[in-house]
Amino acid sequence: MSWINKISSLFKDLAIILMIFLFIFILGHYLIQGAVIAKRVTLGLPIDDLLILDYNFGEFDEAVDKKKVHPWYYWRRFEIENEKVSVDKNGIRKTIKQPNNNAKKIFILGGSTTWGSGVDDYNTIPSLLQKKLGNNFDVYNFGESGYMSIQETNYLLEKLSEGNIPDIVIFYDGHNDGYTSLYSPGVPREPSRVRTRFNRYNKMINFSFTDHIFEAIKRTGWGALFNYVTYGRSDGPERTPFSSNWDATIVDQSIPGKIEKTLNYWTHNVRQINAIGKEYGFKTYSFWQPNPLNESKKLTQDEKNAIGNRVSNKGYRVFKDLYIASSKRLKDKENLGIHWIGDIFQNNSESLYIDFIHLNKYGNKLIADRMYSVLNEEK
Numbered sequence: 420m421s422w423i424n425k426i427s428s429l430f431k432d433l434a435i436i437l438m439i440f441l442f443i444f445i446l447g448h449y450l451i452q453g454a455v456i457a458k459r460v461t462l463g464l465p466i467d468d469l470l471i472l473d474y475n476f477g478e479f480d481e482a483v484d485k486k487k488v489h490p491w492y493y494w495r496r497f498e499i500e501n502e503k504v505s506v507d508k509n510g511i512r513k514t515i516k517q518p519n520n521n522a523k524k525i526f527i528l529g530g531s532t533t534w535g536s537g538v539d540d541y542n543t544i545p546s547l548l549q550k551k552l553g554n555n556f557d558v559y560n561f562g563e564s565g566y567m568s569i570q571e572t573n574y575l576l577e578k579l580s581e582g583n584i585p586d587i588v589i590f591y592d593g594h595n596d597g598y599t600s601l602y603s604p605g606v607p608r609e610p611s612r613v614r615t616r617f618n619r620y621n622k623m624i625n626f627s628f629t630d631h632i633f634e635a636i637k638r639t640g641w642g643a644l645f646n647y648v649t650y651g652r653s654d655g656p657e658r659t660p661f662s663s664n665w666d667a668t669i670v671d672q673s674i675p676g677k678i679e680k681t682l683n684y685w686t687h688n689v690r691q692i693n694a695i696g697k698e699y700g701f702k703t704y705s706f707w708q709p710n711p712l713n714e715s716k717k718l719t720q721d722e723k724n725a726i727g728n729r730v731s732n733k734g735y736r737v738f739k740d741l742y743i744a745s746s747k748r749l750k751d752k753e754n755l756g757i758h759w760i761g762d763i764f765q766n767n768s769e770s771l772y773i774d775f776i777h778l779n780k781y782g783n784k785l786i787a788d789r790m791y792s793v794l795n796e797e798k
Contacts, residue, residue, distance in 0.1 A: 526587070710738055767785070
């Protein structure tokens with residue numbers, strides 16, 4: 420056999436081996452994904468969070484994952500455009516039917532519930548409020564996933580320093596500030612997680628080809644299997660109020676004090692926002708949002724399935740206790756610009772929650788309707 424035939428035979432063998440490897444890799448990916456789905460069904464969880472959303476997982480995942488680090492407020496999304504989600508180069512999600520005609524400006528700031536996780540551009544709270552207000556107002560969606568009130572305040576300060584002065588500013592908070600209650604009240608996310616986020620994004624700037632390959636593999640079923648074998652859970656080692664292994668890190672006696680600190684930080688932020696509003700001449704409204712863990716709403720079976728066992732025992736207790744403490748402290752404080760709407764769904768029997776905090780388009784409409792009513796009351 421000539422050397423040409425030998426090389427040809429070698430390439431054929433390598434091609435066959437590669438095809439077998441790819442077949443096993445792809446088959447394994449789907450088998451592992453199938454096992455994950457079966458496990459979620461067994462636990463009463465939705466097969467995928469996005470099955471209860473209004474659009475394709477890929478579109479949402481693309482919008483969620485692409486964020487850049489920012490020195491003032493930690494992170495902001497990259498520009499993205501797909502069928503359901505539009506985010507401009509400044510990380511701002513599109514408000515539908517925004518007139519942009521020198522009308523009065525309304526800034527809405529908050530976390531992922533304001534941004535609109537789980538709904539398309541038409542059904543975010545800012546877009547629904549814009550629809551009700553009509554062409555006399557420009558409503559801007561300045562929400563960002565994970566943001567708590569101090570990050571939103573910093574974001575507002577940056578806008579003001581740019582000369583972008585609104586007529587009205589609305590803050591929609593509660594969950595993310597509450598999320599910090601058990602590790603660092605008032606601090607955006609657990610410090611170690613923030614460092615990890617910064618390091619990861621800094622590293623990604625100089626990612627090599629092999630780094631990108633490994634990142635892609637992490638997102639397959641094989642990555643989920645590695646996480647499960649290594650950490651006992653398919654989504655990695657993160658400890659949050661939404662993972663059972665997080666409970667062991669929390670001392671029960673510390674919960675009330677940390678909840679009190681969280682409410683202190685939030686109310687101080689409100690006072691600062693109000694003072695800034697007086698200085699710059701805009702009105703401020705701070706809404707404390709509802710959540711499904713406080714038992715103020717009788718959950719439907721769909722809502723129960725969406726939440727499943729995704730919240731740990733202490734995580735559940737924190738949000739329930741936070742609801743009780745916030746209702747005692749923040750109710751009837753409209754004279755301070757505080758609007759506690761934690762019980763807004765109390766008598767509603769419809770499915771509104773798509774997970775432990777985010778709402779479907781019907782829930783978002785009810786929030787937008789309440790904001791509209793508050794704005795009308797104070798005209």
